[in-house]
Amino acid sequence: GAVVSQHPSWVICKSGTSVKIECRSLDFQATTMFWYRQFPKQSLMLMATSNEGSKATYEQGVEKDKFLINHASLTLSTLTVTSAHPEDSSFYICGLAGDYNEQFFGPGTRLTVL
Amino acid sequence: AQKVTQAQTEISVVEKEDVTLDCVYETRDTTYYLFWYKQPPSGELVFLIRRNSFDEQNEISGRYSWNFQKSTSSFNFTITASQVVDSAVYFCALSEARDDYKLSFGAGTTVTVRA
Numbered sequence: 309g310a311v312v313s314q315h316p317s318w319v320i321c322k323s324g325t326s327v328k329i330e331c332r333s334l335d336f337q338a339t340t341m342f343w344y345r346q347f348p349k350q351s352l353m354l355m356a357t358s359n360e361g362s363k364a365t366y367e368q369g370v371e372k373d374k375f376l377i378n379h380a381s382l383t384l385s386t387l388t389v390t391s392a393h394p395e396d397s398s399f400y401i402c403g404l405a406g407d408y409n410e411q412f413f414g415p416g417t418r419l420t421v422l
Numbered sequence: 423a424q425k426v427t428q429a430q431t432e433i434s435v436v437e438k439e440d441v442t443l444d445c446v447y448e449t450r451d452t453t454y455y456l457f458w459y460k461q462p463p464s465g466e467l468v469f470l471i472r473r474n475s476f477d478e479q480n481e482i483s484g485r486y487s488w489n490f491q492k493s494t495s496s497f498n499f500t501i502t503a504s505q506v507v508d509s510a511v512y513f514c515a516l517s518e519a520r521d522d523y524k525l526s527f528g529a530g531t532t533v534t535v536r537a
Contacts, residue, residue: 352467352513409523411525
């Protein structure tokens with residue numbers, strides 16, 4: 309399967325700051341990437357679908373001005389959490405779609421907002 | 423409405439026991455895919471299997487086996503002779519053609535294998 313990396317693996321920030329999370333596909337050209345959020349002991353919730361060279365598609369209830377997604381190349385998508393607040397603390401996971409509709413996931417980024 | 427139901431929240435077994443994880447899905451699509459993923463304590467999701475709606479053949483991979491039954495909309499997963507390393511959260515997921523193949527995850531089942 310595809311190898312996906314995320315950076316940073318964890319981040320602690322103060323309330324009101326912005327945090328950028330990178331998702332890289334190391335061996336696969338990903339036209340579509342996905343961003344998920346996972347709260348403790350809960351399932352993954354899709355936040356948005358990131359398409360290379362075009363605007364991301366956000367799921368209902370996800371603020372696109374707060375969670376900025378950029379998919380500038382076939383190997384990189386970024387998620388920026390703007391003006392982060394403690395309720396944004398979560399585990400953020402990116403995934404990319406493989407050739408057979410499976411998704412391969414990055415190792416995740418744990419965000420803690422103080 | 424929940425598309426994927428994993429009724430078992432937690433399962434605890436002793437090493438070498440078999441464990442079966444239930445997954446029931448709901449879709450009106452004729453073309454869809456079902457998946458199982460493992461999430462160990464490290465957090466990284468590991469892809470285990472993909473099955474399309476036209477292939478009801480059961481599959482075995484080492485100690486893992488999957489039973490897909492369209493008649494009951496179920497895609498159950500069995501770990502045979504469980505090991506401590508199998509301890510993880512297991513997610514069943516569905517992707518549908520009508521939804522651009524986005525993944526809908528079940529709530530997950532936490533499996534704890536005790537030595």
